[in-house]
Amino acid sequence: MRKISAAKLLSYFAWQALALLLAAALWVGALWPLPLGEFRGVALTAGGILLFYLCTILVYRLFLRVVPLRTGVLEEGSKGEFAAQVNALFYLFVFNSLLRSGFIPIPLMRLICRALGARMGANTYSGGLLLDPPLTVLGDHVLVGSHATLFCHTVEGARYELDRIVVGSHVTIGANAILMPGVTVGDGAMISAGAVVPKGTRIGPGEVWGGVPARPLRAAKPKSGWAEEMAPVPDTRPAPSLSPRPLAADYS
Numbered sequence: 001m002r003k004i005s006a007a008k009l010l011s012y013f014a015w016q017a018l019a020l021l022l023a024a025a026l027w028v029g030a031l032w033p034l035p036l037g038e039f040r041g042v043a044l045t046a047g048g049i050l051l052f053y054l055c056t057i058l059v060y061r062l063f064l065r066v067v068p069l070r071t072g073v074l075e076e077g078s079k080g081e082f083a084a085q086v087n088a089l090f091y092l093f094v095f096n097s098l099l100r101s102g103f104i105p106i107p108l109m110r111l112i113c114r115a116l117g118a119r120m121g122a123n124t125y126s127g128g129l130l131l132d133p134p135l136t137v138l139g140d141h142v143l144v145g146s147h148a149t150l151f152c153h154t155v156e157g158a159r160y161e162l163d164r165i166v167v168g169s170h171v172t173i174g175a176n177a178i179l180m181p182g183v184t185v186g187d188g189a190m191i192s193a194g195a196v197v198p199k200g201t202r203i204g205p206g207e208v209w210g211g212v213p214a215r216p217l218r219a220a221k222p223k224s225g226w227a228e229e230m231a232p233v234p235d236t237r238p239a240p241s242l243s244p245r246p247l248a249a250d251y252s
């Protein structure tokens, strides 16, 4: 693993200080004067914690605008490496405590992941862990199963690389599955519980993949077939649309 230099730590702490200042100003200016009744102490503490996370997310989004993440191999000393490592510090110091907490309700987790930059379509939820929300694109009606992990950074010794994960619509990612950087998953595909999908794997529409490393378990059914098979009970409603839209163009 590459060393994180003092300059990057300093940059992170400067952004974090900005978030803290903003949270403190809101706490003193907006929360403190409120008539909070008998549980004033509790409300002020809870409000302070909430403001801290909200302001850190706000400042993080500002950071991503000013210092955008770059995908591809990140050379040592490059701007891309700077952005990626400061980005990582936000997670190591603050956001991982939220994402890994396990007590945040799934619908709220969807909001948090989107606030951190994940693209998530309608009716898409994650019971797992999106380690790099800004580089994660999930279509509509996607389930990321319990404890599945999606990460978009490759750290292998000194090698450091970022790549997006792009998942289409109507995809199920099984419990405890792992998706590595650069994986793309077509509409209607399914990834088994416990699968490890290696870097850059392309899973076609409707395919079922599983195992370690993941391999096709079942080829795509004809379009008229798999949609019915996905439905666990007979359903008289029309089958979900098999969106012909190109994934990357849609969500990038």
Ligand SMILES: CC(C)(COP(=O)(O)OP(=O)(O)OC[C@H]1O[C@@H](n2cnc3c(N)ncnc32)[C@H](O)[C@@H]1OP(=O)(O)O)[C@@H](O)C(=O)NCCC(=O)NCCS
Pocket: 127, 144, 145, 146, 172, 173, 174, 175, 190, 191, 192, 193, 194, 195, 208, 209, 210, 211, 212, 217
């Ligand atoms: C992959 C999966 C969809 C297959 O289910 P299925 O269509 O009923 O198929 P079967 O159970 O008959 O298995 C088909 C083949 O896949 C293999 N297989 C099934 N689950 C597997 C897994 N997790 N890893 C590796 N291989 C697996 C079976 O051994 C079988 O192989 P074979 O044809 O050589 O005998 C299912 O096992 C699965 O993992 N679903 C994920 C559910 C999930 O985690 N949802 C989210 C919950 S939070």
